[in-house]
Amino acid sequence: MGPAGEAAGPRGAAVAGPDGAPRCPWALSAAEYVTYHDEEWGRPVHGDDALYERLSLEAFQSGLSWITILRRRPGFRAAFAGFEIAAVAEFTGADRERLLADTGIIRNRAKIDATLANARVLAEWSPGELDALIWSHAPDPAGRAAPRTLSDVPAVTPESTALSKALKKRGLRFVGPTTAYALMQACGLVDDHLADCVARRP
Numbered sequence: 001m002g003p004a005g006e007a008a009g010p011r012g013a014a015v016a017g018p019d020g021a022p023r024c025p026w027a028l029s030a031a032e033y034v035t036y037h038d039e040e041w042g043r044p045v046h047g048d049d050a051l052y053e054r055l056s057l058e059a060f061q062s063g064l065s066w067i068t069i070l071r072r073r074p075g076f077r078a079a080f081a082g083f084e085i086a087a088v089a090e091f092t093g094a095d096r097e098r099l100l101a102d103t104g105i106i107r108n109r110a111k112i113d114a115t116l117a118n119a120r121v122l123a124e125w126s127p128g129e130l131d132a133l134i135w136s137h138a139p140d141p142a143g144r145a146a147p148r149t150l151s152d153v154p155a156v157t158p159e160s161t162a163l164s165k166a167l168k169k170r171g172l173r174f175v176g177p178t179t180a181y182a183l184m185q186a187c188g189l190v191d192d193h194l195a196d197c198v199a200r201r202p
Contacts, residue, residue: 003033003041003066012149014196021198025150030067038199044188048130051187052122053083056115058182059174060106068106075104080115088119114173121171133170137163138189146195153192156181 003026014022017034027037045054057076061069069076079102081087099105099112122130139159147153160181167175185192193200 003027003037014194014198017198022194022196023199024194024197027199032067032070036070041186042188042191042193042199042201045186046131046135048122048125048128049082049084051130051134051183052085052088052119053077053080054183054187055172055175055179056080056083056118058179058186059114060108060111061182062111062174062176062179064106072105075102079105085119085122088116089123091116091119111174118172118174125170133166134163134183134187135189137166138184141191144190146200147192148195150194154181157184157190159189160184 012025015025015028017023017028023034023037027033045051057069057073060076077083079099081091096112096116100107100109105112137159139157156177161177163184164175164177164180167180184190191201
């Protein structure tokens with residue numbers, strides 16, 4: 001469900017990082033997290049392929065730590081043709097067997113099958129349709145105060161439940177409300193950086 005939902009570090013307020021700047025506590029639990037937190041998480045992501053990648057990785061993360069996925073992201077990108085929807089939609093049975101044997105990714109049969117099936121579904125959509133659908137569920141940023149501590153950050157919201165239902169209705173798999181909210185956090189539909197975090201957008 002993305003790093004903010006993990007029990008990494010104290011569930012308190014922002015904590016000073018190596019440079020002294022305050023950050024979300026989870027960002028300091030692993031070296032890779034600092035860069036991901038500062039430069040990527042919570043920043044707006046657009047583009048069907050980019051959003052397909054994030055959706056796929058959030059699905060693979062289900063039941064695992066996000067750091068496990070983050071460390072394998074280069075392997076995932078190599079295995080899944082850079083998460084280009086059109087390319088993955090053309091994957092064959094031989095590609096599926098290759099993925100199931102690829103130690104550079106999470107070799108979960110159900111998640112691999114969902115990622116391939118989702119690409120085939122999305123390949124039939126119009127350009128920009130996935131982007132528009134996902135971003136149509138972005139809540140009004142003025143509707144919720146900035147979280148002060150990690151305990152103020154929800155795992156599911158009405159908007160993520162609605163997004164999950166919309167994606168499932170269109171035939172996508174592994175897109176439950178918690179996964180949908182992690183996607184919303186990672187792709188900047190919501191800004192769940194803590195109020196005192198250096199990476200929080202103005």
